[in-house]
Amino acid sequence: MLSAQAERKGAEDIAIGDDEKHEVFKKTVDGVRFRTVKWPVAAIIFLKLMFAPGVLSIPGAMYNLGALGGALSVIGWGALNTYTASNLGDFRSKHAQCHTVIDMANLVGGVWLKELVGFLYLVSFVLVSGSGILGVSIAINALSDHGACTVWWSFLATIVVIILARIRTFQKIGWITWAGFASIFIAVLIVVIGVTTIDRPASGPQTGDFDLGYHVIGHPGFIAGMTASATIFVSSSETSSFMPVIAEMKNPTDYKKAFFTCMAVLNAAYLAFSLVVYRWCGQWVANPSLGSAEPVVKKVAYGVGLVGLAVSGCLYLHVAAKYLFVRMLRNTARLQANTLTHWATRLGCTVGLGAIAFILASAIPIFNYLLALTGSICFSPLAIILPNWFWVHDHSQYLRGSFNQKAVFTFHTLLMLTGSFL
Secondary structure: OOOHHHHHHHHHHHHHHHHHHHHHOOOOOOOOOOOOOOHHHHHHHHHHHHHHHHHHHHHHHHHHHOOOOHHHHHHHHHHHHHHHHHHHHHHHOOOOOOOHHHHHHHHHHHHHHHHHHHHHHHHHHHHHHHHHHHHHHHHHHHHHOOOOOOOHHHHHHHHHHHHHHHHOHHHHHHHHHHHHHHHHHHHHHHHHHHHHOOOOOOOOOOOOOOOOOOOOOOOOOOOHHHHHHHHHHHOOOOOHHHHHHOOEEEEEHHHHHHHHHHHHHHHHHHHHHHHHHHHHHHHOOOOOOHHHHHHHHHHHHHHHHHHHHHHHHHHHHHHHHHHHHHHHHHHHHHHHOOOOOHHHHHHHHHHHHHHHHHHHEEEEOOOOHHHHHHHHHHHHHHHHHHHHHHHHHHHHHHHHHHHHHHHHHHHHHHHHHHHHOO
């Protein structure tokens, strides 16, 4: 009995040792300790990565879809993104050498797919970082009554975002993430309460007859409907950003604890907040939705949420820059060593991508359009097509298995086609 237990323990130690050997960041290497993130910190990072863009854009999307259509869209896209992200985590647990979905793409499709996904990955997170910068500039404009050019506020926001994003590890950025989530959550709560205390939406006509624009079932045209749907989809689709966080977790097997905690809180908050704001503001909801309340409440909300908007941009920029940084220094001593090359590479990636995010935020100054564009072009491949491709890669035997296995295989193939359509 003791001998059998010892053999099992030895096998587990070997397996753990193999996983550690394949991990990008090593616990035993002198220098920067990347593998320090515990699952509660990972959960709040996941939550902050997705919460701000979604909760600020969904109420506006509901005007086109209606309350019922919008609610079903939030639930449906949330469930799909939860499932596909679970597939990403399962694939990552089998292939510990993968730092991002780009490494995963390399495993299933080779170099050409790796480079294509790498391009989409950078574009998507730089675009969403740009949405964070745009959100900060809108907030400062609201607080200052347009005392300066929006481009100058965007430039100031970019500097703040770059300074925060230069922090090297997710563990050290964790305390900022807690503050950012609390900031944006309280700001949205202020708006939700604020819009229910006034007779008419702040941006609507204050006298005479007017159409609130609240519908249980909407009747949008194709373009309006797909833009609204893509906006809601992108609100919970940034799950590919979870992979580099897993690479810095103290125990990567705790990923699902953090992930399911995040998705449960996220989708419940999206549904509750967006339905209330849409019910009271209708077609007069602002984009971002923090601007939906009357002027004083709007300023209070933007003032409270300013930190959260900046942290959103910071996290996305950190994820994009971390990919380039790891790609350049992977399998070298400089990856975790405090050397000039280490710091120059890290800062160069952060500043360069931050500058691109600033340019994009200035070029596409409409918040919901920026998010919808990001969702349809970038996150549909990253959040729908690739996770199901990874599943098909690891379960190719299902195609030759029982009827149920073939049905499950077909289901994942159809999900890939859905992502292609979007």
